[in-house]
Amino acid sequence: MLTRDIPISVLDLAPIVVGGTAADSFRNTLDLARHAEQWGYHRYWLAEHHNMPGIASSATSLVIGYVASGTQKIRVGSGGIMLPNHAPLVIAEQFGTLESMYPGRIDLGLGRAPGSDQPAARALRRGLGSDGNDFPELLSELRAYLDNTPEARPVGVRAIPGEGLSIPIWLLGSSGFSAQLAGHLGLPFAFASHFAPDYLLPALDLYRSSFRPSESLDKPYAMIGLNIIAADTDEEARMLATSQEQQFLNLIRGRTGPLNPPVDSMDALWNLQEEAHIRKQLSYTITGNKATVQKKLQQVLQDTGADEIIVSAQIYEHEARLRSYQYLAELVKAGDHA
Template identity: 85%
Template sequence: MTDKHTTSPKKVQDIKVSILDLAPIIVGGTAADSFRNSLDLAQHAEQWGYHRYWLAEHHNMPGIASSATSVVIGYIAAGTHTIRVGSGGIMLPNHAPLMIAEQFGTLESLYPGRIDLGLGRAPGSDQPAMRALRRGLSSDGSDFPELLSELRGYLSGASEARPVGVRAVPGEGLTIPIWLLGSSGFSAQLAGHLGLPFAFASHFAPDYLLPALDLYRRNFQPSEALDEPYAMIGLNVIVADTDEEALKLSTSQQQQFLNLIRGRTGPLNPPVESMDALWNAQEEAHIRKQLSYTVTGSKETVLKKLQYFLDETGADELIVTAQVYDHEARLRSYQYLAEVVKDGASN
């Protein structure tokens, strides 16, 4: 970690906090329900002072509704006024860069100054979905730098970075902040070299977080986008009136991860009193490690845990997700978190 972050610790109340909405489809619910709930959450998040609201590209997952990510971004942006809306992220190797430039150029034209383009290089899907997306199974994301260069060429209009005679309309000449997302050192190093903001997926892949942040900061080169590194980390955060209630709410997410490691996916399940009857000791250890960047509890508990992760990482921004089955409980969790960030745990 750099001297900047060890000598100038930040307080939770001093940084921006944003939302990553995985647009959960719950047991007994539909994608239409999920979209209505997402818009409702975004509208509340705007009132509560959250900085940005991102949606993620996932395919072939019955529990996540945001597969057509740019379409959902447009829906959320149309129903809000000031909050930034974007992708966390678009999996660029799934797409032709020209199409992403045009889609986000359209979004930026419709909602100027509010659109973020977060980019990842993973498929966001399983192997059958990769084939259906016409993405070769041999694709390992190694062509991501070239795809990124082409995309940036369409947006900037730089002729050397795009095919001759091809322009993104709309898109060319628009200022759309590009973020690189990752869970390893690849995107961290690339983001540093290019002088772009970087977001790490520590909410589900925490193991390489600290080395990746160090790699990003050590390799950072100032650019037109940034004068100095800007790193955002993902956290699972669930806040309730008591620690016990928050822990119970979190069992919906634990069930989701349990199904994933067992090779099956489905809608988000309601919470249970205990996971003991659902997982074995090995599965529990694996999931707890995978979800180690998770903060659950009352406002007092959450404030302490957030400050711990902030001290550990020196993050410039937090982006939080809450896979909560009941929509009202999810709203309450984000409201409580906003109060923690604004005023500490005293509210």
């Protein structure tokens, strides 16, 4: 059992699997969200990705609404919306609409990366040429639309719905840029250690050291992303994890596609350099039975001091994915009663 209570949340990439469709993916997403709510997960986030045949959540706001409509109390939000892809007014209106429909349950997590490859980024931005450096200005504009004071809003433009609504804003990142910005603004921060682990500890230190209390938070609040794949045995969990490893292998080879079924061994699929690269990229991945997961998760929490964890589980079979999240919830609940 864990030595301290910690909220756990779900990061769902809405995987489209080999032999499946986006429609299947959405049904599985809602089913997982309903189970996660029953198991005590705190929030359920979906991520914006484009031009990726294995991820169905490109229209992120629509999928958030779909999940919120089919659940009762779990917080639902974005992990994240890639703000440079959008006009801030549109995001203010979309999330104002969601918050009006599902009050007190919507989170707005924001990133500054495109969430896509360069051709898709050009298609989304229509030649605006943003490299993410204008993210603070876009964020300031978005927050102004949501502000309830007339003097803070852009002249002549109002976000209806959106204006005056209390929608928690999170900054997401995999470097020091968003960590420091979140600290300066007094916002909660989520680090993408589930695929970009190298800068995790320095980013957390930077966030905490630069934090200034705000109306949103009086002290730092950091969430970290983990890949956790739990099963009845360590061997089964390692096999299930090969679907995720194949996905990352295809990405570094410049190929994308649906999530592949697991294999007994990756040895015939990657070379030594590719294996080393992927092992490093997925170093914040925990696989195993409940005892193994508990031991490794406890070490991560000690190393990072995270206030919350958000868990991705790219598992091919939906039932195995459900079991993985259920086992993690049971593990954390056992710690709650320690």
